[in-house]
Amino acid sequence: MERSSKAKNILAQIDDKTKLGDLRKIAKDIKKDHGLAMELWSTGEFLPRQLAILIMDNKLLSQDLIDELTKDMQRHPISEHNCLVDWLMANQLSKEKKTVALMQSWQNSPSPLQRRIFWYYQARLRWMGKTDHPNTEELLAAIENRISIEEPDVQWAMNFTAGWIGVFNKEYRARCIDIGEKNGLYKGKMVSKGCTPDYLPEFIAIESSKRNL
Template identity: 65%
Template sequence: MKLSSKAQKIYSEIDKETTKLGDLRKFAKEIKKDHELAMELWSTGKFMPRQLAILIMDKKCLTQALIDQLDNDIQNHEFNEQNQLMDWLMANQLSKDKRLIALIESWENSPSKLQRRVFWYYQARLRWMGDTQHSNTGKLLDSIEKNLMKEEPEVQWAMNYTAGQIGKWQEEYRQRCISIGEKTKLYKDEMVAKNCTPSYLPEFIRIEVAKLNN
């Protein structure tokens, strides 16, 4: 796609190593919603322009077919960029609309690993402020116990994180979540920076529960 002059100007300003997420948010605040411009920026295939595109998309235009197209495009990025783009899409667009949330909730067994990641990360986000009023918690843990070690790494992380949030906030499920980590040993040998919480479930839950009790 040949870029319009407006898209080319923005692209030239943000496709730089010095561009920060805060800079993108400033651009998005000025542009507001502009789906056509978003698709132009998306067509560049570049990471920062695509992040800005996500911020200015019109969620009313996001269908399963378009999301599948975006998903396929995202999979051309390197691993960390894939996860950042898909998580950014979820946080800024997909989780803001009841119709799109219904799509997220249908993705547990999606053929797309990135859509499966969104399913699980969304479940974690529902719980991470202490909201425990969800009827599917037991079912989610059943699925985690059965499928965690069969999944792709990006999906594993989101499933594990969901178990961590459940174990943190719901005492009745805590030991079950700890046992998942003890059994799978997933992330047990992970090295984390100082003051960062490890992903290994027994340690994650111990540290996070201790924070609640302080």
């Protein structure tokens, strides 16, 4: 497919030295342009796809289109597809009631990336300060039953959700720590300086202490 002059001009500004801040500046100038976003997405390249996510129109993100996007993301290396799917959740899906409702329906989606979005969104709600949720018990039961058999992408997001539940909901803290001790996920895994370990007993202890909880 012949690319538009607008797409060619944007792609000429992107190379392997382009940073996220640069993409945000380009997106700020473009604002919203769903057609251009789909052109950039069609390149199959990581950075143009990150930019595409920033300029999509979330009102046009149907389940069918999201299915296509997440299927495309699976073709990227794991570090890239996780970045793309988390970027899509944070910059588009969480900003429109219709797409929030879609995310909340993906707990048992056949797509592992959509399941990751479901769990990451649940974690994000909590770490951003909204901690009184009626589904916490249900989520913990699902984590206990499924985390050990889930895809690694999804395991991380489930673990992250359990971590923030353990931080903010004291009545569930021991249970969340127990999940980590039983499955041993991320135990002993080294993290960069200043980062919190993902191993639940350590994560909960550190993040709770930071907040005097």
